[in-house]
Amino acid sequence: MFELISLPYKDLSPYISAKTLSYHHGAHHKGYVNALNTLIQGTDYQGQSLEEIILSNQQKAVKIFNHATQLWNHNSYWIILTAAFKKNSHNLQTNRKIVQKFC
Ligand SMILES: [Fe+2]
Numbered sequence: 001m002f003e004l005i006s007l008p009y010k011d012l013s014p015y016i017s018a019k020t021l022s023y024h025h026g027a028h029h030k031g032y033v034n035a036l037n038t039l040i041q042g043t044d045y046q047g048q049s050l051e052e053i054i055l056s057n058q059q060k061a062v063k064i065f066n067h068a069t070q071l072w073n074h075n076s077y078w079i080i081l082t083a084a085f086k087k088n089s090h091n092l093q094t095n096r097k098i099v100q101k102f103c
Contacts, residue, residue, distance in 0.1 A: 001037050002033050002036055002037055002050070002071060003033065004025075004029060004030050004033045005075055005078060005079075007021065007025050007078060008078065008079075008081075008082045008084075009021075009081075009082075012081070024074070025074075025078070028074070029071070029074040029075075029078075032067050032070045032071040032074060033071060035067050036064065036067040036068055036071055039061075039063060039064045039067060040053070040064060043061075043064075045061075045064060050068050050071060050072045050075075051072070053065070053068040054068050054069055054072060
């Protein structure tokens with residue numbers, strides 16, 4: 001079962017308001033967690049990590065793949081905005097590689 005991660009902050013004003021954070025976390029993100037848990041119940045995907053589901057499921061079950069990728073995106077988005085993420089040199093190296101490859 002996937003769980004909704006806790007937000008490490010409540011307000012990022014003036015860049016992201018508390019209302020927007022609350023909407024994306026409490027409604028949007030939570031919706032992906034709940035929907036994915038329902039979709040994978042009783043399937044071979046139950047018990048797999050998000051990454052395993054995403055990497056093995058691009059053609060077989062599009063709805064599960066879409067919810068898994070959206071959940072991964074939202075988890076990553078919140079974590080990337082934290083100061084702890086920016087202090088980790090491995091994360092910075094990965095970020096540079098992504099920018100070099102895709103930007
Ligand atoms: Fe969102």
